[in-house]
Amino acid sequence: MLTSLLLKNIKCLVQTEGVPKIKKCGSEMAELTVISDAYLFIKDGMIADFGRMKDFQSRNLIQTHELETIDASGRFVFPSYCDSHTHLVYAGSREIEYTDKIRGLSYSEIAIHGGGILNSAKKLHETSEEDLYSQSIRRIEEIISYGTGAVEIKSGYGLNLADELKMLRVIRRIKETSLIEVKSTFLGAHAIPEEYKNRRAEYVDTIIYEMIPVIAAEELADYIDVFCDKGFFDVEDTERILMAGLKHGLIAKLHANELAYSGGIQTGVKYNARSVDHLEFTGNAEIDALSGSETMPTLLPGSSFFLGMPDPPVRNMINAGLPVALASDYNPGSSPSGNMNFIMSLGCIRLRMLPEEVINAVTINSAYAMGISETHGSIAKGKVANIFITKEIPSYEFMPYSFGSNLIETVILKGKISSPHPA
Numbered sequence: 388m389l390t391s392l393l394l395k396n397i398k399c400l401v402q403t404e405g406v407p408k409i410k411k412c413g414s415e416m417a418e419l420t421v422i423s424d425a426y427l428f429i430k431d432g433m434i435a436d437f438g439r440m441k442d443f444q445s446r447n448l449i450q451t452h453e454l455e456t457i458d459a460s461g462r463f464v465f466p467s468y469c470d471s472h473t474h475l476v477y478a479g480s481r482e483i484e485y486t487d488k489i490r491g492l493s494y495s496e497i498a499i500h501g502g503g504i505l506n507s508a509k510k511l512h513e514t515s516e517e518d519l520y521s522q523s524i525r526r527i528e529e530i531i532s533y534g535t536g537a538v539e540i541k542s543g544y545g546l547n548l549a550d551e552l553k554m555l556r557v558i559r560r561i562k563e564t565s566l567i568e569v570k571s572t573f574l575g576a577h578a579i580p581e582e583y584k585n586r587r588a589e590y591v592d593t594i595i596y597e598m599i600p601v602i603a604a605e606e607l608a609d610y611i612d613v614f615c616d617k618g619f620f621d622v623e624d625t626e627r628i629l630m631a632g633l634k635h636g637l638i639a640k641l642h643a644n645e646l647a648y649s650g651g652i653q654t655g656v657k658y659n660a661r662s663v664d665h666l667e668f669t670g671n672a673e674i675d676a677l678s679g680s681e682t683m684p685t686l687l688p689g690s691s692f693f694l695g696m697p698d699p700p701v702r703n704m705i706n707a708g709l710p711v712a713l714a715s716d717y718n719p720g721s722s723p724s725g726n727m728n729f730i731m732s733l734g735c736i737r738l739r740m741l742p743e744e745v746i747n748a749v750t751i752n753s754a755y756a757m758g759i760s761e762t763h764g765s766i767a768k769g770k771v772a773n774i775f776i777t778k779e780i781p782s783y784e785f786m787p788y789s790f791g792s793n794l795i796e797t798v799i800l801k802g803k804i805s806s807p808h809p810a
């Protein structure tokens with residue numbers, strides 16, 4: 388039976404909403420509502436009530452003997468981070484390429500020499516489903532301890548039906564065994580496999596006619612993604628794959644404009660993608676396309692930081708009234724970290740976003756990019772009780788400021804304490 392949980396004397400309850408918004412756009416991104424000296428009441432895994440401590444005394448709404456109480460004096464409470472773009476199901480690691488990069492090879496050069504995504508595909512092929520699950524669940528446990536309460540995970544290191552299914556089944560098993568909220572994305576069009584070299588259209592056919600129908604029939608994916616970029620898949624390939632996905636009920640989420648002005652952003656908007664991600668190459672035409680659309684521009688500062696690539700023009704996007712989400716892109720090649728607090732730091736340090744903007748970008752807006760902003764991403768009555776309690780900190784700005792530290796003391800997912808807290 389689920390117990391009720393009361394958090395009292397919270398120094399500051401962050402990202403509270405009376406009437407929840409599904410996303411925050413433009414200047415709203417700099418707005419953050421907080422309650423000082425607050426309480427939070429969780430019942431049956433959901434947020435039942437919250438407010439100021441002084442109001443809690445008079446309401447006396449706790450009439451249950453299974454109540455557990457946490458005194459959060461000096462501590463901040465945040466809604467869990469939503470990480471809307473990861474590739475965290477992968478086999479092994481690629482630190483050798485990392486060294487090659489330090490020696491001067493570019494991401495594209497590494498890909499041409501059989502490294503990159505194809506290297507991970509080879510490793511994944513040689514790894515059993517069981518082993519892949521145990522490697523991946525360790526990463527899940529790590530990101531939970533860093534405050535992530537919802538995560539999107541992509542396939543895309545299989546690149547043939549059997550190995551894509553292996554990845555997607557591991558994602559499903561994570562969904563079934565972990566308290567973290569999981570969305571699954573089919574990314575067969577992540578790279579062109581060696582055996583289809585110079586036969587890209589045929590590989591696209593394989594995705595459309597062999598992979599999508601089976602994956603959809605087994606209900607293994609919520610979304611479909613394509614790496615629509617220079618040297619990978621072009622707009623025509625992307626349109627064919629998205630149309631096939633939509634026919635099977637798979638909503639688009641795209642890798643777009645990471646390496647060039649690829650047309651990916653406009654294609655994503657045209658197919659009503661839930662998000663377009665990366666966006667290092669975003670000009671006025673791309674911003675115009677995104678304006679008024681339902682597509683969430685999602686930036687992945689971990690990968691541009693790790694690869695030493697240009698940063699996306701986030702201030703132009705926000706000034707144009709767009710919403711922006713931030714995600715980790717956790718993957719072995721371009722962002723081997725799922726630490727969302729560090730992603731917030733990069734948002735502030737590299738993208739010059741305000742602390743309030745990065746907090747909105749990793750909670751409400753990234754929840755939207757996963758299609759879950761009605762249930763996750765803020766402290767609102769009726770939302771799932773996915774939250775974390777910090778160590779004693781002076782302010783919410785201290786979180787992105789303290790890059791590299793883990794300031795999280797207690798994690799609560801679906802109302803359950805999933806890491807120990809001091810008595």
Ligand code: NIG
Nearest residue numbers: 503504690716718719720721
């Ligand atoms: O999002 N850009 C494409 N895919 C991944 C990188 C994957 C890899 O290098 O293994 C990304 O950065």
Ligand code: FE
Nearest residue numbers: 472474642716
């Ligand atoms: Fe990615």
